[in-house]
Amino acid sequence: MKRIIQVGVGGMGREWTDVVAASSAWAGVAYVDTNEANLIAAAARHGMPRDRCFTDYREAIAVVEAEALLDVTPQRFRRQVCAEAFRRGLHVLCEKPLAPTVKDAKDLVARAKQAKRTLMVAQNYRYQPVTQTIKRFIEKGRLGDVGYVEIRFHKGPHFGGYREEMPYPLILDMSIHHVDMLRGVLGTDIASVQAASVGAPWSWYKGDATVMAQWRCENGATANYCASWVSGGWETTWNADWRFDGSKGALMLEGEQVFFSDKPGSRRAVPLVKFEPAHQAWLLEAFARALTANTEPETSGRDNLNSLAATHAMVRAAKERRWVTVRELLA
Numbered sequence: 001m002k003r004i005i006q007v008g009v010g011g012m013g014r015e016w017t018d019v020v021a022a023s024s025a026w027a028g029v030a031y032v033d034t035n036e037a038n039l040i041a042a043a044a045r046h047g048m049p050r051d052r053c054f055t056d057y058r059e060a061i062a063v064v065e066a067e068a069l070l071d072v073t074p075q076r077f078r079r080q081v082c083a084e085a086f087r088r089g090l091h092v093l094c095e096k097p098l099a100p101t102v103k104d105a106k107d108l109v110a111r112a113k114q115a116k117r118t119l120m121v122a123q124n125y126r127y128q129p130v131t132q133t134i135k136r137f138i139e140k141g142r143l144g145d146v147g148y149v150e151i152r153f154h155k156g157p158h159f160g161g162y163r164e165e166m167p168y169p170l171i172l173d174m175s176i177h178h179v180d181m182l183r184g185v186l187g188t189d190i191a192s193v194q195a196a197s198v199g200a201p202w203s204w205y206k207g208d209a210t211v212m213a214q215w216r217c218e219n220g221a222t223a224n225y226c227a228s229w230v231s232g233g234w235e236t237t238w239n240a241d242w243r244f245d246g247s248k249g250a251l252m253l254e255g256e257q258v259f260f261s262d263k264p265g266s267r268r269a270v271p272l273v274k275f276e277p278a279h280q281a282w283l284l285e286a287f288a289r290a291l292t293a294n295t296e297p298e299t300s301g302r303d304n305l306n307s308l309a310a311t312h313a314m315v316r317a318a319k320e321r322r323w324v325t326v327r328e329l330l331a
């Protein structure tokens with residue numbers, strides 16, 4: 001078993017402790033959290049000894065032997081935590097977003113390369129039955145050439161904490177999942193974006209939490225993205241509802257179901273492919289496989305730069321009211 005130090009055992013971190021504990025490839029060998037209540041709760045849940053629980057990640061990395069570090073802190077801590085891991089020779093699996101700025105993300109990718117360590121980003125939305133069903137349907141040519149895509153995402157979560165204070169919380173914390181899903185299923189990068197950012201009058205976030213954007217892909221397809229975290233009504237799933245229009249018909253994701261339609265007035269359900277394990281459990285196994293085979297994971301830090309830059313391009317596009325190329329952000 002490979003050994004992994006987990007930094008951040010708060011909201012999402014708690015879920016990760018369960019996934020690591022259930023893994024046959026990984027042993028969780030230390031927990032780190034600056035919030036002692038969260039640290040104690042995680043240790044109690046999984047029987048982590050007291051001398052393997054730390055409030056300082058530098059101390060944990062220095063004291064505990066491990067092959068890798070799992071970073072589940074909020075993005076503003078990512079650079080310092082991951083840079084220390086690379087400095088000490090650890091591979092890193094980190095939560096999305098890879099960094100709060102594209103500059104920091106590029107810096108981390110460069111540090112991983114220099115240290116000859118693997119950096120993988122937890123883009124779990126790619127790795128679930130509905131996404132894989134859509135990806136395979138399109139790959140087999142059953143939709144023909146994809147011309148345009150519609151994505152609708154509506155939720156009204158009251159997270160409390162940092163998301164309610166940060167600028168553009170939806171775009172800079174959530175939308176990377178949807179950008180990355182599109183890249184994953186179409187197998188293409190985002191080339192340019194335009195966006196209008198909306199602060200709804202009743203919003204409980206300091207920053208705008210609604211966006212209406214268009215993304216142009218390198219393969220010519222264009223997506224229309226309408227997403228909100230301040231919806232007070234009927235919600236979509238976290239995946240959002242999607243419609244892909246191709247030369248042979250339309251493929252739709254609604255809730256947990258996928259439909260195909262090749263004529264107006266009729267559609268049929270597409271059986272979901274088996275995809276197990278999914279989400280974080282899949283990522284953890286893929287991370288182990290990449291280390292063993294010394295190969296680059298599909299959602300490596302390097303690959304992730306396009307997804308991250310596309311989200312920051314949306315912010316720039318909204319501010320400057322123009323189409324922004326992802327290349328500008330990565331320059």
Ligand SMILES: NC(=O)c1ccc[n+]([C@@H]2O[C@H](COP(=O)([O-])OP(=O)(O)OC[C@H]3O[C@@H](n4cnc5c(N)ncnc54)[C@H](O)[C@@H]3O)[C@@H](O)[C@H]2O)c1
Pocket residue numbers: 007008009010011012013032033034035038055057072073074075077095096097122124161173
């Ligand atoms: N992939 C997904 O589906 C998904 C879902 C939710 C959150 N996330 C991501 O997970 C990350 C964490 O989000 P969250 O909701 O768990 O946040 P959170 O605030 O609930 O938890 C973060 C934890 O990290 C700890 N922490 C902060 N700085 C630290 C440091 N320097 N050293 C050690 N511990 C530190 C905090 O005390 C807290 O316990 C974010 O990047 C978020 O975007 C991903």
